[in-house]
Amino acid sequence: MRKVIYLLSIVMIFFKTSATASYEKKFYDFSMESITGETINFKDYKNKVILVVNTASYCGFTKQYDQLQELWDLYKEKNLIVLGVPSNSFNQEKNNNADIKEFCEVNFNINFPLTALTEVKGKNAHELFKWAKENHGKSAEPKWNFHKILINKEGKVQDTFASFTKPTSKKIIKAIENIL
Helix, strand or coil: CHHHHHHHHHHHHHCCCCCCCCCCCCHHHCEEEECCCCEEEHHHHCCCEEEEEEECCCCCCCCHHHHHHHHHHHHHHHCEEEEEEECCCCCCCCCCHHHHHHHHHHHHCCCCCEECCCCCCCCCCCHHHHHHHHHHCHHHCCCCCCCEEEECCCCCEEEEECCCCCCCCHHHHHHHHHHC
């Protein structure tokens, strides 16, 4: 019986998908470069809910930009920040910030904050994405473009959503409204 319990414990540890959240840092301890070159200091987002989405111009999910803008328009006055993080981690993004910015503005009329082109997974990932994975587990690491990480007002990962979950889905809307 002890062997069975021991083996089950080992198996459970091996398949554990979420990390133990120590949160030595919080979302507000980070910053990123904006698409226009200024620093986005996340301290400015304190006491707000943030939806971080890694984006790409040449992805099958690129049409989600419309729904991200819709979320921004609906909830920005209620302290939701939609933060687009253009990334070429999956080889589907333009090569420079100016082209990305123009694409987003011309094709989707985006006016929510966008960061500079940023790596979101692997050893070269921005520290924010390493932090999210460390504190929330594998579900926080983008598996593809338009992966969504919801940050609560305390600066911690509240939830994550796969690329195929649309920004205005009932699941995401409910999660946002529950913490606004």
